[in-house]
Amino acid sequence: MTIQTVDVLYTAVATAENGRDGRVASDDGNLDVVVNPPKEMGGSGAGTNPEQLFAAGYSACFQGALGVVARKEGADVSGATVTAEVGIGKTPEGGFGLKVAIVAKIPNVDEATARDLVEKAHQVCPYSNATRGNIEVTLSV
Structure with a gap:
């Protein structure tokens, strides 16, 4: 399989804290959400x-x-x-x-x-x- 070459026009940056049971935020502040595993996977389902x-x-x-x-x-x-x-x-x-x-x-x-x-x-x-x-x-x- 060949790797696709891309001339990058934009790079999104997001950082997660505590993995699937924590928080994810973008570097520009436009995205800042609590993440939790869904109930079907044993989580609280309280966040996205x-x-x-x-x-x-x-x-x-x-x-x-x-x-x-x-x-x-x-x-x-x-x-x-x-x-x-x-x-x-x-x-x-x-x-x-x-x-x-x-x-x-x-x-x-x-x-x-x-x-x-x-x-x-x-x-x-x-x-x-x-x-x-x-x-x-x-x-x-």
Whole structure:
């Protein structure tokens, strides 16, 4: 597998304290959240968790990629939503892994066009490019 070369335009910086049961904050102060494991994993569920943060970032990024593709294709994606469902669980090797389901709702195009736009957005989205070949990502409209 080749490593993707990137001409960096922006670098996000966040620092975690106490891992999954603590706090995460960005260096600019725009993000400052308490993180706790979800109840399903034995935690309090009182704060957000890394999977929710990943889902938020992936869905926003994918929506942006969808917009880029739609502009090139001349498609109307106004009113569209993208939901990222991020699951965490144990791997056969004994560690933990993730899987993602991307669900796009694009009301102003037919289903075939929606599927085409989502497939193309999956090729453009930085999160999709980072996870490709590493975790299972399913796409649906």
